[in-house]
Amino acid sequence: MSSLRDVAERARVAVSTASAALNGTRPVAAATKRRIEQAAAELGYRPNVLARGLVSKRTRILALLFPAPHSGFGLTEMQFATAAAEAAKERGYHLLLSPEHDDPVEELRYLTGLGLVDGVLVMEVKLADERTEWLAEAGVPFSMIGRTGEPDAVDHADIDFTRMAADAVAHLAGLGHRSMAFFNHAIGAYSAQYGPAIRAGAEFAAAAGEAGLGYVGDLRASTADEGREAFERLVAAHPEVTALAVMSDQAAVGVIAAVAERGWQIPRDLTLMLVLSSARVAEMFHPRLTTLEPPSAELGRLGAGMLIDRLEDGDGEPRQRLVPCRLVVGDSSATPRNPESEAAR
Amino acid sequence: MSSLRDVAERARVAVSTASAALNGTRPVAAATKRRIEQAAAELGYRPNVLARGLVSKRTRILALLFPAPHSGFGLTEMQFATAAAEAAKERGYHLLLSPEHDDPVEELRYLTGLGLVDGVLVMEVKLADERTEWLAEAGVPFSMIGRTGEPDAVDHADIDFTRMAADAVAHLAGLGHRSMAFFNHAIGAYSAQYGPAIRAGAEFAAAAGEAGLGYVGDLRASTADEGREAFERLVAAHPEVTALAVMSDQAAVGVIAAVAERGWQIPRDLTLMLVLSSARVAEMFHPRLTTLEPPSAELGRLGAGMLIDRLEDGDGEPRQRLVPCRLVVGDSSATPRNPESEAAR
DNA sequence: TTGAAAGCGCTAACAG
DNA sequence: CTGTTAGCGCTTTCAA
Numbered sequence: 001m002s003s004l005r006d007v008a009e010r011a012r013v014a015v016s017t018a019s020a021a022l023n024g025t026r027p028v029a030a031a032t033k034r035r036i037e038q039a040a041a042e043l044g045y046r047p048n049v050l051a052r053g054l055v056s057k058r059t060r061i062l063a064l065l066f067p068a069p070h071s072g073f074g075l076t077e078m079q080f081a082t083a084a085a086e087a088a089k090e091r092g093y094h095l096l097l098s099p100e101h102d103d104p105v106e107e108l109r110y111l112t113g114l115g116l117v118d119g120v121l122v123m124e125v126k127l128a129d130e131r132t133e134w135l136a137e138a139g140v141p142f143s144m145i146g147r148t149g150e151p152d153a154v155d156h157a158d159i160d161f162t163r164m165a166a167d168a169v170a171h172l173a174g175l176g177h178r179s180m181a182f183f184n185h186a187i188g189a190y191s192a193q194y195g196p197a198i199r200a201g202a203e204f205a206a207a208a209g210e211a212g213l214g215y216v217g218d219l220r221a222s223t224a225d226e227g228r229e230a231f232e233r234l235v236a237a238h239p240e241v242t243a244l245a246v247m248s249d250q251a252a253v254g255v256i257a258a259v260a261e262r263g264w265q266i267p268r269d270l271t272l273m274l275v276l277s278s279a280r281v282a283e284m285f286h287p288r289l290t291t292l293e294p295p296s297a298e299l300g301r302l303g304a305g306m307l308i309d310r311l312e313d314g315d316g317e318p319r320q321r322l323v324p325c326r327l328v329v330g331d332s333s334a335t336p337r338n339p340e341s342e343a344a345r
Numbered sequence: 346m347s348s349l350r351d352v353a354e355r356a357r358v359a360v361s362t363a364s365a366a367l368n369g370t371r372p373v374a375a376a377t378k379r380r381i382e383q384a385a386a387e388l389g390y391r392p393n394v395l396a397r398g399l400v401s402k403r404t405r406i407l408a409l410l411f412p413a414p415h416s417g418f419g420l421t422e423m424q425f426a427t428a429a430a431e432a433a434k435e436r437g438y439h440l441l442l443s444p445e446h447d448d449p450v451e452e453l454r455y456l457t458g459l460g461l462v463d464g465v466l467v468m469e470v471k472l473a474d475e476r477t478e479w480l481a482e483a484g485v486p487f488s489m490i491g492r493t494g495e496p497d498a499v500d501h502a503d504i505d506f507t508r509m510a511a512d513a514v515a516h517l518a519g520l521g522h523r524s525m526a527f528f529n530h531a532i533g534a535y536s537a538q539y540g541p542a543i544r545a546g547a548e549f550a551a552a553a554g555e556a557g558l559g560y561v562g563d564l565r566a567s568t569a570d571e572g573r574e575a576f577e578r579l580v581a582a583h584p585e586v587t588a589l590a591v592m593s594d595q596a597a598v599g600v601i602a603a604v605a606e607r608g609w610q611i612p613r614d615l616t617l618m619l620v621l622s623s624a625r626v627a628e629m630f631h632p633r634l635t636t637l638e639p640p641s642a643e644l645g646r647l648g649a650g651m652l653i654d655r656l657e658d659g660d661g662e663p664r665q666r667l668v669p670c671r672l673v674v675g676d677s678s679a680t681p682r683n684p685e686s687e688a689a690r
Numbered sequence: 691t692t693g694a695a696a697g698c699g700c701t702a703a704c705a706g
Numbered sequence: 707c708t709g710t711t712a713g714c715g716c717t718t719t720c721a722a
Contacts (some may be wrong), residue, residue: 001458003715014693019717026718029691046458050399051715055698059395064442066427074625078423082411085442094461097409097430097440113346113391115699116439224628249629257631280419283569284594284629286602348699359709364701371702374707396699400714460715 002043010039022047053115062088062307063096063117065104065131067124075278076296080123080145083300091308095121105134112140119307121145125156126193143307143319145299146195153318155310157302159196159276160322164292165203167327168273169211171290172243176335177271179214180243181234183251186222196276200247216241227254235262242336243271245292249281256285267334279328287331295323347388355384367392398460407433407652408443408462410453410476412469420623421641425468425490428645436653440466450479457485464652466490470501471538488652488664490644491540498663500655502647504541504621505667509637510548512672513618514556516635517588521680522616524559525588526579528596531567541621545592561586572599580607587681588616590637594626601630612679624673632676640668 008018013032021028021036028036039045053059064084066077085095098111108131111117118141122131125146132154135142143155151158172180182204185191201217208215216238221227227250234241246252252274259270266272266287273290274282282291306319353363358377366373366381373381384390398404409429411422430440443456453476456462464486467476472494480487481499488500496503517525527549530536546562553560561583566572572595579586591597597619604615611617611632618635619627627636651664 001460004717005715015716016694016718017692020692023717027691032691044458046455046460048399048460048715050395050404050460051698052717053698054393054395054399054700054715055717057698061441066430074423075419078419078426081426081442082444085411085444089444095442096406097426097442099427099430099434110391113389115346115391115393115395253629253631281629284598284626286598350699360699361701361710362708365708368701372707377707393699396714397701398714399699399716400701402714 001048002045003048004045006043007036007039007045010043011036057115058118058311059116060093061096061117062093062119062121062304063098063111064121065108065123066097066099067104068100075280076276076294077123079296080300080303083297084121084145084304087301087304088308091305093118093304093308095304104131108134108140109138112138119143119311121303121307123303125195127195127198128193141307141310143303143310145303148195151320155306155319157299157306157321157323159199159294159299160324161196161199161203162207163322164275164325165200165207166210167324168204168245168275168292169207169213171273171327171329171333172245172271173211173213175243175271175333177213177243178336179216179238179240180208180245181216181219181238181241182208182275183219183221183227183230183244183246183248183255184217185247186220186226188222191222197247200275204245214238214240221246221251221254222248223250224254224257227251228258229254231255231258242338243273245273245275247275249274249277252277252285252289267332269337271334271336272332276325282328282330285330285332290330290333291328292325293328294325298323346393347390348393349390351388352381352384352390355388356381402460403463403656404461405438406441406462407438407464407466407649408441408456409466410449410468411442411444412449413445420625421621421639422468424641425645425648428642429466429490429649432646432649433653436650438463438649438653440649449476453479453485454483457483463656464488466648466652468648470540472540472543473538486652486655488648488655490648493540496665500651500664502644502651502666502668504544504639504644505669506541506544506548507552508667508669509620510545510552511555512669513549513590513620513637514552514558516618516672516674516678517590517616518556518558520588520616520678522558522588523681524561524583524585525553525590526561526564526583526586527553527620528564528566528572528575528589528591528593528600529562530592531565531571533567536567542592545620549590559583559585566591566596566599567593568595569599569602572596573603574599576600576603587683588618590618590620592620594619594622597622597630597634612677614682616679616681617677621670627673627675630677635675635678636673637670638673639670643668 008015018036020026021033088095120142123145125144127149129148147156147158184201185197191197205217219230221230275292276294282289302321353360363381365371366378433440468490470489470491474493492501492503529546530542536542550562564575566575620637621639624638627634647666
């Protein structure tokens with residue numbers, strides 16, 4: 001690889017002049033500049049990132065903190081990563097994939113101590129998250145995909161849960177449903193701190209209330225068996241429910257099986273929708289399920305973008321964006337069974 | 346961040362001695378070494394990667410070339426990436442996620458010119474791949490997850506397709522099946538160069554022949570509709586077939602629908618298995634499908650590992666590993682319908 | 691408008 | 707066994 005010195009020699013100028021010409025750091029005579037640029041082109045010169053970073057203290061490398069895969073891990077996280085990498089690339093940055101293990105904070109300390117990264121992108125943020133706390137304290141620039149319980153001062157991109165629930169409820173109400181249920185993730189070590197589960201639960205209850213729909217929100221399921229069981233309990237306790245929104249793909253599998261066993265059909269006897277799952281997953285089902293698809297790629301892109309903004313524009317007010325989900329209507333949505341009796345209640 | 350000079354001052358030695366003590370580059374008196382180590386610990390010293398890389402020409406950063414998502418993209422690629430990142434981390438390396446766009450070679454030229462990465466991990470390798478050709482020519486260390494048509498001299502980790510097909514056929518033969526079909530991916534701009542599709546097709550034919558099973562291998566499907574249609578044609582032309590292996594998840598959806606419409610049941614009337622799909626996907630189906638699960642994480646780990654080996658051990662013979670798939674038997678496998686008539690042929 | 695010189699933090703000869 | 711010196715490739719004063 002040719003260095004700046006080679007370029008300078010070939011253009012018969014000093015290294016500092018070559019540097020200035022190529023970076024526009026200070027005025028350089030037009031003719032000189034042209035000579036330098038041509039020399040650089042002829043040599044196929046690429047500035048060495050390490051040397052540049054060593055003096056400028058900026059590497060244009062971002063780290064994406066990658067949690068060890070818990071239960072459900074998949075397309076969504078994938079899209080965060082690829083979208084973030086692409087957004088970074090478009091702005092001349094690089095993305096380092098940084099897996100986490102048992103001691104995230106220690107690893108963060110190590111990672112940032114290397115002098116290798118300018119900032120950190122945090123995903124799978126928990127409501128109380130030691131990583132973001134440490135980053136804030138250490139003064140390391142970062143942004144979140146998702147958000148903590150108190151994200152006021154922190155840059156983040158997250159799903160607009162309020163709007164998501166409103167869209168879902170509007171969809172169901174528009175079909176004529178008067179009563180719905182929502183199966184949240186099962187309570188576990190993870191989901192207790194999992195923002196999407198908590199926010200979705202709260203927002204669905206609120207949205208249903210606001211729209212005047214009957215609402216059953218106390219059932220939870222994260223596996224096929226739990227889904228099956230929750231559905232049985234739902235039907236037994238709340239026969240008036242005609243529409244069901246489910247957070248977990250696996251739980252939906254169980255629900256569908258239970259529906260079939262009971263001799264019911266979707267969507268004739270039950271409108272079923274998947275919340276925060278991808279359309280690709282929804283197509284695996286039969287019938288193809290209606291889905292509220294998370295804007296994963298958009299969030300990844302935004303997360304990287306706002307981190308770069310912060311890095312370049314210095315301080316300023318927090319950058320925060322909430323993005324709605326996309327409602328993909330499948331073949332599992334229909335008018336409620338027995339609409340008359342429902343209306344007569 | 347404290348520098349090596351700070352450490353040296355605190356330990357009252359020269360910088361070079363501190364460096365030597367911390368890296369074990371040359372003998373240092375035990376007492377001196379202890380002083381230095383203590384000073385480093387007290388200061389929380391972390392060697393600066395950039396400075397080190399600038400002189401040593403080694404950054405311990407690997408780039409993972411990430412193709413723009415074509416049609417089917419998902420868990421598998423995700424697992425390559427995370428596993429590679431973890432393997433790298435365990436050996437003190439970092440993984441840079443490097444998305445590709447329209448001109449992979451130009452981007453590669455840029456990426457490697459930066460002096461930022463020591464080597465490149467290539468995934469989604471095509472049978473004839475301009476990227477690996479360029480890398481080989483440019484002398485950039487790299488390894489492949491997958492392999493080209495002529496991978497003899499190149500480090501790679503790939504699926505053992507021969508064994509995969511043999512395992513699948515043995516599973517079916519063991520259940521008593523005498524005749525099977527295989528639905529490959531539809532021929533497209535992509536799959537024409539897609540190693541797994543080509544290799545799987547060839548190996549299934551060979552394995553079936555070797556085991557004395559009837560074999561229908563000329564049907565292809567990559568979508569639900571194509572799957573449905575292929576299945577109809579299969580039944581019409583080859584009624585003796587009792588077992589079917591499918592490459593595409595989407596195609597399997599169509600097959601399952603067509604099976605049901607015909608009044609058949611899985612596995613009573615047809616044994617169905619998914620080839621190169623994950624168990625998590627298989628569980629979305631009802632019944633849970635038998636799957637040949639690709640060793641994605643293992644491949645990612647191996648790919649990163651052999652690249653690092655090459656980087657550290659210098660040259661040597663090519664490192665190549667073929668890893669078998671895992672056969673996960675689901676509820677879609679059973680003895681063939683009408684076993685007598687089959688045996689009587 | 692340009693060049694010379696210093697230095698980012700580290701490693702690697704080479705003396706002592 | 708340890709310290710001094712040089713230099714990786716670049717940016718950035720400071721003079722000219």
